[in-house]
Amino acid sequence: MKSQFPSAVLGSDGRYHLVGGARCCTPVLAEFDHCASVTYWLRRSKGWTSRQAPDVRRGWIQEWWDVTWRVELVGGEVDPAAVPKRERCPNVRGVWPAGATPNSRRAEDIVRGALLQEFGRACSICCVRWGQYVDHDHFTGIVRGLLCHDCNLQVDRCLHLSGCPFAEYLNSPPAAHLNLRYPRHRARMQSIKHRERIQLMLEHGLPAPLGC
Secondary structure: OOOOOOEEEEEOOOOEEEEOOOOOOEOOOOOEEEEEEEEEEEEOOOOOOOOOOOOOEOOEEEEEEEEEEEEOEEEEEEOHHHOOHHHEOHHHOOOOOOOOOOOOOOHHHHHHHHHHHHHOOEOOOOOOOEOOEEEEOOOOOEEEEEEOHHHHHHHHHOOOOOOOHHHHHHHOOOOHHHOOEOOOOOOOOOOHHHHHHHHHHHHOOOOOOOOO
16 A cells, blocks of 8 residues: 655644645645634524524534635645644644654553554554554553554444454454553443443454453
8 A cells, every 4th residue: 555644844824734645734745725614602692592503502602614824835844743733734633643752751642652662653554644543442441553543433333353454453453462551441341332242252253352
C-alpha cells in the first residue's frame, strides 16, 4: 500500500496545515481556501418551546455559520509530529499524528511513548495512516496497539472471528508482549454482549481476550 503520510507546512493564518495526503488541508503546495463551521450558543427567547427548537438545552439554543478564509503556505515542510497541538489546523484534528512527549508524566503519554518507540508512528492495523489513539482491550485493560482515527472507530465493531485485518489484530494484538495497561481502563466483563462474544470465540477455537 502506498503511504498516505503528509507533511506539515506553516500557513499565513499562523497555523500548520497538513499537505500532500488523504483528508489533508490541501493535496499540493499551493494557496487554498479553508472552511470551518463556527458554533455558538444563544439564550432561548421567551415563548420558544422544545418543539419549536429541538436543540434547546437548559435555556440555550445552538447556532452556527460557515467561515472561509484564504491560506498561503509560507514555511517549509516540517515533521507533523513535532508541531505543538496549539499550532495545528483543527479542521483535520483526526489526521494529525500522536507526538512523543518524553518529559510528560501523564500515564497515557508514557504508554503512547512506549508504543511509538516499539512500533513507530504507523497505525497497527492499516499501516498507511498515523497511529493516534492508544487502543486497549476493554475486558482487561491490556494495551493492544496504536491506531489511526478510522481504525480506532471500527475495530471493536468488527463481527469477524478471522479473515480480516481487524479480526487478525484482535486475535493477535501487536503490543500484547509489552504488557502495558491502559491508565483509564474500566472493566466491561459484566456486559452481556462481551460475555457472549468471549463464549463465541471459545466455541470456534479462537483465543479469548488476554487476561480472561
